[in-house]
Amino acid sequence: MKLPNGFGSVYKLKGTRRKPWCARKTTGFTWNEEKQKSYPIYQYIGYYESRKEALEALVEFNKDPYEPNTATFEEVYINWSTEHFKKVCEANVRGYKTSYKLCDSIKNMKMQDIKLNHLQKIVDDSGKNTPTLRKLKGLFGMVFDYAVKYEIVAADKRNMVRYVDISEAGNPNGFTRSPFNRGKIKTLWKYKDSNEYLSVVLMLIYTGLRIGELLDLKKENVNLEEKWFDVVASKTQSGIRKVPIADKVLPFFKEWYAKNDCEYLISSPEGNHLLYKNYYDSYWTPLMKQLDMAQHKPHDTRHTCVSLLTSAGVDDRVIKRIIGHKGQTITETVYTHFEIDELLNAINKI
Numbered sequence: 001m002k003l004p005n006g007f008g009s010v011y012k013l014k015g016t017r018r019k020p021w022c023a024r025k026t027t028g029f030t031w032n033e034e035k036q037k038s039y040p041i042y043q044y045i046g047y048y049e050s051r052k053e054a055l056e057a058l059v060e061f062n063k064d065p066y067e068p069n070t071a072t073f074e075e076v077y078i079n080w081s082t083e084h085f086k087k088v089c090e091a092n093v094r095g096y097k098t099s100y101k102l103c104d105s106i107k108n109m110k111m112q113d114i115k116l117n118h119l120q121k122i123v124d125d126s127g128k129n130t131p132t133l134r135k136l137k138g139l140f141g142m143v144f145d146y147a148v149k150y151e152i153v154a155a156d157k158r159n160m161v162r163y164v165d166i167s168e169a170g171n172p173n174g175f176t177r178s179p180f181n182r183g184k185i186k187t188l189w190k191y192k193d194s195n196e197y198l199s200v201v202l203m204l205i206y207t208g209l210r211i212g213e214l215l216d217l218k219k220e221n222v223n224l225e226e227k228w229f230d231v232v233a234s235k236t237q238s239g240i241r242k243v244p245i246a247d248k249v250l251p252f253f254k255e256w257y258a259k260n261d262c263e264y265l266i267s268s269p270e271g272n273h274l275l276y277k278n279y280y281d282s283y284w285t286p287l288m289k290q291l292d293m294a295q296h297k298p299h300d301t302r303h304t305c306v307s308l309l310t311s312a313g314v315d316d317r318v319i320k321r322i323i324g325h326k327g328q329t330i331t332e333t334v335y336t337h338f339e340i341d342e343l344l345n346a347i348n349k350i
Contacts, residue, residue, distance in 0.1 A: 006154040007062060008045070010054040019047040021054040025061065026151050029075040038079035040150060041070075071152045073114060073143065074107035080146040089233040091212035094276060099139040102126050111147050116160045123166055133166040140164060179304035180205065184293055191291065197283040199252040200266060201301060206246040206347065208305035208323035211298040213239065215274055217265045219257055224250070228340050231324065239324035244343040246350070308350035318346045 003009060008025035023045040029038045045061050048054040077100060085093050106118050119140055123133055144158040180188070185205065192198050204214060213231050222229040227245040245253055253265070260271040268274045280298065288294050302323065309319045322343055 003058075006148065006151045008058045008151060010051060010058060012051070013047075017047075019049050021048045021051050022046075023048065023054040023058040023061070025058075026071070028071040029079050031075070031078060037082050038075060040079075071111050071147070072108050073103065073111055076111055076147050076152060077103075077107070077143050080143055084142065090216055090275065091210075091233070094212070095135050096139055099132075099136040102128070102136055103139075111144075111153050112157070114157075116163055119161065119164050123164060130166060137161065137164050137166055178296075179300060179307040180293070180296065184291075185304070187291055187293075195283075195287060196255075197279075198287055199249075199255070200279070200283070201287070203249050203252050204298065204301035205304045205308075206249045206350065207243055208302050208309075209243065210239070210302060211279070212276060215264070215266055215276060215279060218263050219265055220263070222253065222257060222265060224254055224257060226340065227344055241321065241324050242340060242343070243322060244340060244347045246344075246347040248348075305350070309346065312346075312349035314346045314349060318343065322347060
């Protein structure tokens with residue numbers, strides 16, 4: 001018989017014992033700094049001669065528990081993330097960590113004490129837009145799923161997450177995305193040899209990639225001879241795609257490819273995988289300030305690519321294919337297939 005989630009567990013100990021059956025319940029988690037892992041804390045209710053006696057004790061315990069469950073949102077998040085982050089790409093890990101930063105008001109609360117109004121307040125006070133809040137709601141769901149799985153809270157606690165309303169999303173202080181104009185693009189080309197990481201900006205503009213997609217691009221997925229590469233990990237399913245390499249930036253791809261033995265195309269000066277925060281803090285921000293373009297963020301390069309392709313008269317379906325946006329109709333998403341030569345022809349128009 002399977003016990004209800006959050007009820008506790010009964011199991012038989014090994015060896016010859018007078019009372020081999022144990023009843024216990026998870027009451028929290030403890031963080032091991034050395035192993036960088038969280039472990040459950042159990043409250044042992046007692047040891048019994050039979051499974052029936054252990055179950056009866058567990059039932060009595062749940063009627064009048066000796067000690068309340070003390071696992072906090074932070075403890076469960078740490079334990080969940082330790083397992084989950086091994087299964088997802090770096091871009092998704094960054095998204096989860098960003099969402100968690102919004103949860104400061106509940107991180108020290110017991111999971112069982114968190115109500116719908118606590119989660120809704122986080123959403124309402126965040127000032128974030130819909131895509132960000134969708135990730136936040138997803139995080140709520142996964143953390144509570146984990147808590148239900150390990151009997152920290154009852155299943156109905158997970159159900160409340162679906163009632164979190166993100167329909168009123170909006171960031172009144174958000175940064176308005178704006179593409180680089182042709183004058184600024186000309187300036188980037190003018191100073192491209194002053195710093196090798198300026199080439200990354202131009203590579204972003206002429207591919208329409210998200211910054212995370214470029215930084216996570218491995219050399220094994222780049223075909224320099226045929227001028228294309230595969231994006232194998234993206235924030236959306238539509239982002240998994242084959243991207244053409246424009247003639248203008250092909251030399252940059254070749255230079256980065258031959259630079260060192262790093263498995264990633266873009267690397268740090270030491271030849272290591274360059275993470276977003278390091279790139280943004282060490283290269284993007286200083287370079288944009290030097291060129292008097294400090295108002296621009298990496299995602300503006302993606303908007304720039306779309307703007308340039310549109311101005312060049314490229315079909316909207318082709319643009320979506322290049323940058324990894326989902327088509328709006330069945331014809332676009334299922335029956336239209338663009339060969340790489342068509343994509344190359346389109347990207348070389350800008």
